[in-house]
Amino acid sequence: MSTQTLPYTVHPHPVTGIYSGKFGTWLFLASEVMLFGALFSSYVLLRVGAPEAPSPLHWPSHEETHLSWRIGGFNTLVLIVSSVTMVMAWASLKMGDFSKGRRYLWLTFLLALTFIVVKLSLEYVPKLRGGYVPAKSTFFSLYYTLTGLHGLHVIGGMVVIGYFLGPGAALWKRDPEYYTNRIECTGLYWHFVDLVWIFLFPVLYLM
């Protein structure tokens, strides 16, 4: 069987000037900006259109939503640290240190898991039990849509990082540069997930 490999996984493509995985990842991220952008735009429209305080349909203050900025702030820090560990994983691999890179990837994975566990156990479950369901108000339907979609992205990131910790790691022996590039692409996605949260946190927890 002939070994067929993808072209331009390490060397820059003559047309785009970068390796193809990176270009593909940026294209994907551009579509992600549109996805989250549409939801943010909906938020702006609904927030601006909400009637003022005495009306029962007014926008709830954060005292009324009972969303804890401490939990949200903690998760913000978790995601920021996970972004640092992700980029350190890439930097370690780039300098040829596989075991260090792997340790940083594990840290990133565990931080992502922390985010999800905190989100579910301290926020979603108590909120849903307390009657703060999506149908409660416009705010809560937006809250669950935005944080739910973001949470799915975090889980998606965990799947990818988990793959590169598990079966995907074999690539390092075959072609370390290719593996390092794939981790860079994973990182691009992961930082985007962090970037979305940077906007979600103040909008949902502090306003």
Place this chain on the structure above:
Amino acid sequence: MSGSHADVSKHVRAYVAVFIALAIGTIVTVAAAQVHIPHPMNYVVAMLIALFKASLVAAIFMHLKWERAANIWILLALCAVFFAALMLLPSLTTFDLPKQAQRIGAWG
């Protein structure tokens, strides 16, 4: 981007600096929310801090500071235009106001 050891270790210092800036940014965001800036200025302040933090993530963690490939910048510029269009969509609804008023009037 270039990928020699010296370059990458220079990057590592930038990563640590950005981490500190992001942590401070988060504290400032929370602090700004506690001083009760009147609406809608509170949104402006929060979004400015978030934009600053997001730019740091994009420039350093996502390596855009060192990105020389023109195609990525064309892609990002297009993305920015469409994103701006999305964000301006809500303001288009103001053109619909007379109609909305009519409707509300008709419903009493």
